[in-house]
Amino acid sequence: MPKLLRDGELLSSWEDPQSALTIPVDVELDNFIDELNAGLTDISLITIEFSVFMDGRAFSIARSLRDHFDYQGELRAVGQFIPDQLHYLSRCGFNAFLFSEDVEAETIEECLNAFSEHYQAAVDDPQPLFRKRA
Amino acid sequence: MYIYDEHDHLIIQERVKQFRGQTQRYLDGKLKEEEFLPLRLQNGLYVQRLAPMLRMAVPYGLLSARQLRKLAHITRHYDKGYCHFTTRQNVQLNWPELAEVPDILAELAEVEMHAVQTSGNCIRNVTSDQFAGVAPDEIVDPRPYCEIIRQWSTFHPEFAFLPRKFKIAVSGSVDDRAAIHFHDIGLQLVKNDAGAVGFKVLVGGGLGRTPVIASVIREFLPEKDLLTYLEAILRIYNLQGRRDNKYKARIKILVKALGAEVFAEKVEKEWARICDSQTLLTDKEISRAKSFFTSPEYRELDDESVLANLSEELKNNRDFANWMQYNVREHKVPGYRAVTLSLKPTGIAPGDVTDKQLEKIAELSERYSFGEVRVTHEQNVVLADVCVADLYALWLEAKSANFATANIGTLTDMICCPGGDYCSLANAKSIPIAEALQREFDDVDYLYDLGHLDLNISGCMNACGHHHIGHIGILGVDKKGEEFYQIQLGGNSGNNAALAQVLGPSFSRAEVPTVIKTILSTYVELREEGEEFFDTYQRIGITAFKEKVYAKAA
């Protein structure tokens, strides 16, 4: 049984929203969204599939979706990403992750929360550390 | 020097904990080999020919005495008592135990050091000029900006899985000593007509299999826009750089394929979206960064009179006079000099130092240079703030510690990668070549007569020894399982950036010293008054050298 980590909660069953969309990692995001009639307004689930975990394009796509296109719905990573990428992925705007059964909950938890402090701004925190330093 | 606050400490400690967990999962068989690979690389850990190799970061080359002592302790306790300064201002251990690496990282963290992003397909340790802050030709001190870039790039969540590695260099002086034309991004600090500080931005330079001189994509980027602009460049590269072929994955290939202009347009378009984000630097942050790189407490001195006090020694002691000429450089403050400790005496692999030597360097830095040193990309160590009055005493001590070989900038001050003795990617050994050349050219008068000469040696096409940008470059190649060496001429890493050209068919190891000798005597024969090797080469081209070398061989 696969599991879904969604907004920090590990689920063994869940419902997928109706209006879903899959974005390939080699997308030209501007064109892709231009061609959607209504843009992203009524999309509530976007899935991006990793075919190899070393392919980091999804990190930038996620940031663009959140920062440039103001996408608010679920952004889900599926495929070959690894738990050790969870922290960075979530910083870039992914909030849902589909895992195969053999990944341990403890590992997920540990990887997701690897850092509590960051130098740079990202989707999870638009303010870089230098603006917060006393 | 930058000093960590509680935020920096926390981030580095969390990294140690993270890597400890990853190593444990790997050793427990819960993390697959291929998954652990990029994670350990991003902590500088390679698995090499003989053992793992750990590359520790020395941000833009700065080390304090305390850090040097910690490195000495680490090399003694976790390794065989020596380490290696690299051509990217970092330090490598050659024989650490995998299981002990988390402990090494914890020890490093105690002295505000780490091995973050010293390898892997991510933004690497930013490099700069070893004479930053003291060079008379400096326009703006690059160190505060290097630190700003270091922080921004450290654990940047978006750019940890780039198509390939990514290297940034910053130069703040008129003479480029940071090789900004040969980095993925080269930044030249400039002032515009209004006196505002900014950067000239170069992209897509690099060595390796396909050496390329970087293209300028922006003549003036205001300093506050530094990080947003870097972010735009990296995003375009991350999305559009090639991932199908590792040899075509560097940004230089993308810039070439698109053309620098088109690449620049894409960057500008992306940048327009993020230039107002909170990543825009603030005056406060720039002055905070600058506050760590203020001048030490220099004494007020009259240059001429302190120098006059050395005239006896200079007159009577030729070795000292040579050292003064070659290893001691001008300083922006009267009465001070920057001194290069040579890590290249004959018979020692260039850049190798023992634990005892590290401690000695720490001691010298405390006694003579405010407790700080800089590591150079030529694999030496600089004491940047030495009072002229102390030079003779320093020389005596440096000499007894074997750091005073008066060869900086000369042929025997070679850049040399670890090569086949250590590196699993090598086609040929490089250290024995360096040693053979040092033995061949042991006549200092001849050496000095040859003048400024960069001789760079790499054990394979990856070009860690920067052979493309040596005036003379030597590249190890494999010919049917045998080690051969290709000779290249006419490279230059500085303002007159140039890539070397191949002289012709390669040579066996035994032939190399003779070939280099022929090249040099050709130069000596054909040079005109006042010409350095590079000038002569530029004037006469490669043919004259070719004829001599291959005529002899025939």
Ligand code: SF4
């Ligand atoms: S140039 Fe080649 S042999 Fe030398 S260190 Fe780099 S990869 Fe190894």
